[in-house]
Amino acid sequence: MEFSEYFPLWDQLTPKQQETLSASLVSHTVQKGAVLHGGGMDCTGLLLVRSGQLRAFILSKEGREVTLYRLFDRDLCLFSASCLLRSIQFDVTVTAEKDTSLWIIPADVYKQIMEQSAAAANYTNEIMASRFSEVMWLVEQVMWNSMDRRVAAFLLEEAAIENAGLLHITHEAIANHLGTHREVVTRMLRYFQNEGMVKLSRGAVELTDRAKLEALRDI
């Protein structure tokens, strides 16, 4: 499969733009756990996922994390290229949650296309609005929802992503997704286990009553 089939804008670019873009692309394969962007890195470029799964999160000074959004096949990450827009005044870290194959589009090449093409600029607008909506969902979760509902929502989302009821995930990792402490997650999961909603084992959480978890999430 070619880049042109993954990049919805392709057909709207001029032959010259297509040529410049093709020549500048970097194809990359990274293993689960790899850090693709973050910390000191300046402007990595836009990441277009061919296959795999990325996670974008923010880090506190003390090293706490909270997940902003995930990127799957065909998703484009803008915020690894914050130099694209001078108004992007925040840093995200992007890591691979699974072995991932992707293209890196240099920010200056993309920026030039965006300045020439209304279609490219509007496409970028839609991507940003979509990430914005995900972050607003997070804000609403954090502001209005108690931690039990957030843990239930997270487990159900994970099960949907993995298409499996048995999740291989540590309490620490769940805490890092939700921006809380491991102890809080452990206490919550034990409560869920007592209520029959999950079954805990070393490094794994099994969802044993999804309907009850959904009811908790949707209260």
Place this chain on the structure above:
Amino acid sequence: MEFSEYFPLWDQLTPKQQETLSASLVSHTVQKGAVLHGGGMDCTGLLLVRSGQLRAFILSKEGREVTLYRLFDRDLCLFSASCLLRSIQFDVTVTAEKDTSLWIIPADVYKQIMEQSAAAANYTNEIMASRFSEVMWLVEQVMWNSMDRRVAAFLLEEAAIENAGLLHITHEAIANHLGTHREVVTRMLRYFQNEGMVKLSRGAVELTDRAKLEALRDI
């Protein structure tokens, strides 16, 4: 002062676009407290502030509020025109915090210009990135900062906006900005008063030791 002087894109539009835009503009003056967008309203249009102050916030099902950002002279509000981009999947409420004079740009007119003009689309991108950065600041505040630091930061921001050390604001209003309960704010302000940082009176908070408030905010 004319719209063209407030709208940075004006000179980059074609005469035809300028004409369409001028003909569709609605000039509006609202009083402090007026609701400009929210709830059932569909797609109010983009709001360009001539003078005054708007507040954009989200509302929980239970009626709790949290401020996302403020808009001042020359600021443009996109999210009162969420039909502009199909990926905007959240609702904000926009109210006037002061008597405000503004223009409403119909969403369909703006959208058409954005589709024709890369400059307009890129300008919109910058505005969205800028609001995104403000919301990310909020996420970081909520995730990593304790409520005492958030109240201190809010009081200092208000004092900067009002250019005054005496703020005419209720504990309820502060709670609505920060997404918490009035009781929490009252307790915090009493603690601040005991520490000599503020002086409380009916409907007002006076900042009496800004350096100490800044130190608390910047820990």
